[in-house]
Amino acid sequence: MKQKLFFIGLGIFFVAAGVAHYTHQGPILQFILSCVAVIFVAGFLGKATESVAHYAGERVGGFLNATFGNAAELIIAIILIKDAVNGKPQLFEMVKASITGSIIGNLLLVLGLSVLLGGIKFKTQRYNVMLAGHNASLMLLAVIALFIPAMFFTKLTPGETNTLSLVVAGILIVCYFLWLYFSMVTHKDELADSQVVDEHQEVPWSKGRSILYLVVATVMVALVSEWLVGTVEEFAHLFGLSELFVGAFLIAIIGNAAEHSAAVMLAMKNKIGAAVEIAIGSSLQIALFVAPVLVFISFFMGETMNIVFTVAELVAIGVSVFIAKSISRDGSTNWYEGVLLIAVYLILGIAFFLV
Amino acid sequence: MKQKLFFIGLGIFFVAAGVAHYTHQGPILQFILSCVAVIFVAGFLGKATESVAHYAGERVGGFLNATFGNAAELIIAIILIKDAVNGKPQLFEMVKASITGSIIGNLLLVLGLSVLLGGIKFKTQRYNVMLAGHNASLMLLAVIALFIPAMFFTKLTPGETNTLSLVVAGILIVCYFLWLYFSMVTHKDELADSQVVDEHQEVPWSKGRSILYLVVATVMVALVSEWLVGTVEEFAHLFGLSELFVGAFLIAIIGNAAEHSAAVMLAMKNKIGAAVEIAIGSSLQIALFVAPVLVFISFFMGETMNIVFTVAELVAIGVSVFIAKSISRDGSTNWYEGVLLIAVYLILGIAFFLV
């Protein structure tokens, strides 16, 4: 019954937001409808992920969620790059700002809220400590890969910078696929969660239907996110917000709505392993796969987007990785660690807002 | 008998140093008398802390010691800020230098000497590993909170910098109080030291008297510290030392005399948990509570002291936190780890001395 009502609400607001978007209604109406719709579709995605996770295990479920969540961001970024190549090079900066925002949003806000809300309900939540260590090393690789081009930037010609960007992007993509091979094949068992899965848990959907719903929900999230992103920009300009702040915070928060709701929901069911996989896994996927793929896509479109980030962006990514590493490393979390993550997010937010 | 002699010495030198200070004797006489007095009052504070720790547990005892020790520094800083607001803005730099010196002095010198001397007597000393992890994350928060304003400084107006300073200060104070709530209420047991307390240990004073002595000793330390700080400045100028070196090293070493003697004394009795709580706890309290409170005090006095530290200060705080994190993280210490901490302190000391 409850579920039926949910699906009715989902249908109504999804259609309404779409109609408002394609018939170009006023930005305020579009914004409100999209916001409500995003809550419903994100909830739908969260339920579907949880159901898939029930069949596939927490880690694979979390990985699928992160991947489907990032698919939306990848599509949006490709559209921006197409425009950037066709005479609007400043959009490259917008793409990098949204990559930055997505990484720090996942590491600080998504992880922070999951750990905080999960920790208020359960005193200490644990997950695989070996996975935590490998996540930390991978995050460090991502920081190093973004840091080195920026450090050598001033001594290189634009052509050399593009070469360096492509080589680094290639190395990251290879590392990402080897990581999938490592974590899903050769060391699958070592990285599995030791938490006892409650076998008697109620599962609403069959395996096939869960996967179908996961795909459908992802597509819906991608669509609603794009509608919302469109209105947000108008909104931002109304309130005099900078492009950097909009790209790195507003768009990132909304674009990650799916990861948000799914991760928090799982953490509150004491499945912190899946929540961490979504939050950290998603930011790793952005840094090690989505960003490098975008470099190659821009190269094939005829104008390479280098991976030289601004100092502010590098600082934001660097401090996010260090605090997330420090907190996640021991494989156990509590509410106060969520507070620390959110505190760093707020400090970064106010700094970006004022710049 | 031995105790009686100690109290006689304490009384004599405390009074003598006070008389020399208020009757404006020559700086050399004042300096020598204050130095001897500081040894006695710090010893008194150490004994009182140990006695309170016997009743309240190592962590609470260490926390009380750190708090009373920092009360002195807070009072001195407020006096400096009052002067800074009334036409001597360069004193803001002196306040920040002494905050820096206090953080690195506690993390490197106090912790280093405790670990070294405790480690010479006991092969391996252990303390709560979960506390070590949380201390590390809190130190990192402090570094991030000081680092970000300095990074964005050049792109902000003075007004924006003050806003950022106040917001960051507010976030740190909230985090500090939530940390007290976390560590003293919700997760008290998880952070307690597992070391077996020797119940048959001789305790000189009753519970009430221990607390009274703790308060009295703190006041005496504050007074003697102030007298000594006054003479040290004259001394420093005689020997041609820079204000930065005086603020960050000389004043900090003397101002932390109480933490010093108490922490080392406890470490040599194999109570490394309490020593760590004093050393790391004290620097956390400075970074997360004292410094932010000073920002608000300056704001209410009419001229906000921003929290933009110099590059040299940030480097000093950053490297101190990283080496202290690296060493304390595993919850066990040995003499060589003390050597490493002191080595970094010496390197920083010579660099600040030469600048």
Next chain:
Amino acid sequence: MKQKLFFIGLGIFFVAAGVAHYTHQGPILQFILSCVAVIFVAGFLGKATESVAHYAGERVGGFLNATFGNAAELIIAIILIKDAVNGKPQLFEMVKASITGSIIGNLLLVLGLSVLLGGIKFKTQRYNVMLAGHNASLMLLAVIALFIPAMFFTKLTPGETNTLSLVVAGILIVCYFLWLYFSMVTHKDELADSQVVDEHQEVPWSKGRSILYLVVATVMVALVSEWLVGTVEEFAHLFGLSELFVGAFLIAIIGNAAEHSAAVMLAMKNKIGAAVEIAIGSSLQIALFVAPVLVFISFFMGETMNIVFTVAELVAIGVSVFIAKSISRDGSTNWYEGVLLIAVYLILGIAFFLV
């Protein structure tokens, strides 16, 4: 029989490379002969180390290997410094580049290949976790000691920079000897490897002969390295490579051939503890002993080489230490961690190549 053939090949190519070097043959012939010779002498050194390690334990064997391996580098550096003092100050930069290259080559390439190839054969390899923690803290000390002079450099006179360099060098040498005392005397047992040594393992040589061979092999490696370094420079100029790239990558890779082959060979026999000791131990010895000793040698020769490294060098050393720390910290390794180390090495390599 197999061993006899090996010694015949070793003799032939060692003599041939020597003849080609001293009779000034063409660079291509010299290069090929030296390359083949280096493979033989490095293999010889590896076997000798393994044999000594059998008698002395993994850690001492690894330490001896690292020391003998670095002896060669120390000799080459002293020759360069002699020339630098006699009117070619730019050679000081070459010395620092080779120090940098040696540190990152050991931490990333030697360790990375050992971990990767050992990890392909054995799913998880473990070594002493307390040693891993101390190695991490020592690496951090090295980074701090190189970082601080560079940070304060612009505010110091050349004379003050030299003073700072000498003091820092002195502190590092003291820390290095105290580390030897700590790890070989006071805490020897805590740092020993818990791996069960296979007593039935075939040992080719007696204790005395093993030590003799270790010394002989080291001398041969030093000679062949020098011959090879000579030809490599000519080669590099033919292909238009920068001095920085040659110093930090080509010379370092060849100069560390001995550590390379020995470490990889041991890792593939599941003696990862010895491999780590060679790789990390060797880079620690370079940073904490070889580099400081070179500062003092230059001082006694009449012109102090300061320890101010370039930004590119500091970045390279810093990121190498952070990724190596992150990976080695937990005392266990697997093939993917080797991939990460090599990935960072490749990123640094391409960046240095392009500069």
